[in-house]
Amino acid sequence: MNYNFFTKNKTATPQNQPIPGREKEMIKGRSGGYMFDAGIWKMLRRCLLIGTAQSTYYAGKQELTEDFVDVIKQAVAENPEKVAEEILYASNGRAINNSAPILALVLLSMGETPEAKKAFLEIFPQVVRTGSHFYEWLNYTKSLRGFGKVIREAGKTWLSREDVKGLAYQLLKYQQRQGFTNRDALRLFHVNPPTENHRQLFNWVVKGWDELPVEIPSDALAQIWWYEWLKRNPSETHTAISQGRLTHEMAAPVGKMDTQAWNLLFQEMPIGAMLRNLGSLTQLDVLRADETANLERVQAVLNNQEHLRKGRIHPIDVLKALKTYQSGGSLGRSKKTWQPVSRIVDILEKAVELSFEVVEPTNKVFMHAVDISGSMGSLVADMGLSCCEIATTMALVTAKAEKNYAIRGFSTQFKDLGITAKDSFSSAVRKASNQNFGGTDASVAYDWMIQNKFKADVVCFWTDSESWAGNKHPSQALKEYRQKVNPDVKAVYVTLTPYRISLVDPKDPLSWDFAGFDPSIPRIIQMLATGEL
Numbered sequence: 001m002n003y004n005f006f007t008k009n010k011t012a013t014p015q016n017q018p019i020p021g022r023e024k025e026m027i028k029g030r031s032g033g034y035m036f037d038a039g040i041w042k043m044l045r046r047c048l049l050i051g052t053a054q055s056t057y058y059a060g061k062q063e064l065t066e067d068f069v070d071v072i073k074q075a076v077a078e079n080p081e082k083v084a085e086e087i088l089y090a091s092n093g094r095a096i097n098n099s100a101p102i103l104a105l106v107l108l109s110m111g112e113t114p115e116a117k118k119a120f121l122e123i124f125p126q127v128v129r130t131g132s133h134f135y136e137w138l139n140y141t142k143s144l145r146g147f148g149k150v151i152r153e154a155g156k157t158w159l160s161r162e163d164v165k166g167l168a169y170q171l172l173k174y175q176q177r178q179g180f181t182n183r184d185a186l187r188l189f190h191v192n193p194p195t196e197n198h199r200q201l202f203n204w205v206v207k208g209w210d211e212l213p214v215e216i217p218s219d220a221l222a223q224i225w226w227y228e229w230l231k232r233n234p235s236e237t238h239t240a241i242s243q244g245r246l247t248h249e250m251a252a253p254v255g256k257m258d259t260q261a262w263n264l265l266f267q268e269m270p271i272g273a274m275l276r277n278l279g280s281l282t283q284l285d286v287l288r289a290d291e292t293a294n295l296e297r298v299q300a301v302l303n304n305q306e307h308l309r310k311g312r313i314h315p316i317d318v319l320k321a322l323k324t325y326q327s328g329g330s331l332g333r334s335k336k337t338w339q340p341v342s343r344i345v346d347i348l349e350k351a352v353e354l355s356f357e358v359v360e361p362t363n364k365v366f367m368h369a370v371d372i373s374g375s376m377g378s379l380v381a382d383m384g385l386s387c388c389e390i391a392t393t394m395a396l397v398t399a400k401a402e403k404n405y406a407i408r409g410f411s412t413q414f415k416d417l418g419i420t421a422k423d424s425f426s427s428a429v430r431k432a433s434n435q436n437f438g439g440t441d442a443s444v445a446y447d448w449m450i451q452n453k454f455k456a457d458v459v460c461f462w463t464d465s466e467s468w469a470g471n472k473h474p475s476q477a478l479k480e481y482r483q484k485v486n487p488d489v490k491a492v493y494v495t496l497t498p499y500r501i502s503l504v505d506p507k508d509p510l511s512w513d514f515a516g517f518d519p520s521i522p523r524i525i526q527m528l529a530t531g532e533l
Contacts, residue, residue, distance in 0.1 A: 019034075035465060050517060067500070081119050092126075097314075106140040227254065275321045280336055319385060326340055366529070370388070375466055387464055406454070412439045442463060443473065
């Protein structure tokens with residue numbers, strides 16, 4: 001009997017065991033499978049971009065947040081300047097919201113070295129941009145560290161900024177958040193007003209106006225004057241909105257709101273507020289199928305790539321708005337209901353695509369492998385969207401920019417999802433979301449491509465990286481695919497959860513690991529395909 005089958009070198013290792021000789025490079029995931037250690041810097045970017053506010057299939061909210069804090073602290077101790085760069089990268093419209101960068105900012109301020117304190121102060125105004133951000137920062141600071149010298153310096157600088165008109169706007173729009181009021185903040189930081197306008201603004205914050213000044217004190221305080229005027233003349237809401245340029249946060253609490261008032265607000269509504277209020281505006285009849293002028297404005301704002309970029313509108317926010325709006329009010333926090341306007345659905349579909357960065361087709365062949373296993377049904381942060389829905393959307397964006405592609409789903413099988421570039425995002429999400437079950441084995445994608453001799457230039461995995469159910473590791477299956485089909489294939493793994501694991505062999509120069517939800521990922525994948533990166 002021939003025993004060569006037993007004595008020859010084995011090229012496959014079950015995923016519930018580390019690859020022989022690579023044990024020190026691998027860690028056991030929460031699913032029980034062994035994957036490569038992503039390291040603290042990849043983990044840091046994932047945490048900043050994805051956040052940890054929602055439990056995932058394999059880990060609870062508390063566990064994920066503790067992991068986040070531990071990673072930030074390690075990274076701050078190692079290189080605070082690099083941490084600051086990562087916080088800025090995420091905060092600049094790439095994270096699904098600004099909460100994770102703000103929490104990381106607080107942890108950076110807790111660094112023990114002068115370099116950490118300096119880095120914190122330098123990036124503070126670029127991360128804490130609005131009154132809402134400011135009060136979220138105060139809340140985290142109070143919970144984690146208290147108000148020492150470096151915190152007081154940051155707070156004073158923020159509250160005495162040179163742009164007093166912009167400061168007045170923030171203090172009027174966000175008069176209280178997270179258990180703090182504007183008055184609390186001024187008293188906490190003992191801010192000395194640097195100009196007369198600051199003095200009058202702070203006086204209004206602390207004492208209010210018992211009497212309305214006969215004339216508007218200055219251009220910087222004009223919105224506050226109109227807000228106070230509306231408090232005294234609540235039936236004159238239309239005038240206050242038109243002349244005072246009040247936002248809905250300013251006018252609605254003190255004025256008498258009707259359809260015309262909301263219509264006036266809509267005409268000046270910034271892109272973020274518009275996206276959040278499409279359902280309410282439809283319910284109020286501001287947005288109707290026969291109100292073509294208003295629908296034209298929605299399209300002009302939401303289907304403009306520059307507006308989306310300047311407004312730091314994340315693609316996942318647009319996808320959430322699309323899903324919520326289509327539901328007619330059955331999803332999301334709003335208690336209102338509405339009949340969706342078809343044209344607005346079409347506009348949102350286009351806005352999802354425009355909010356990602358893509359260019360002309362590369363003419364390369366792409367295989368998109370979307371994780372449809374049971375774990376991908378978990379919701380992401382407070383988005384109301386599952387990992388699978390987001391993965392499908394990002395894969396479809398990349399596919400829509402190309403001519404040669406396939407989109408398939410993997411669990412313990414590799415199946416056709418029936419998704420093409422002609423699908424809307426809504427229909428693609430439905431096709432993938434109905435199939436979230438089973439274990440996870442990323443290697444089946446390579447097995448299928450070997451069996452079918454599918455010659456891909458780039459294989460893109462959209463996954464939580466918790467692969468555990470196969471009899472060989474994905475990196476081993478990729479090696480086999482290169483031997484049998486295409487030796488030059490590139491592999492991209494986009495990880496959609498904040499775990500410290502990776503399916504990428506760190507010794508493979510043609511494999512890359514990216515953190516999910518970054519709007520630039522489809523463009524980066526194109527650049528990798530053509531060799532630009």
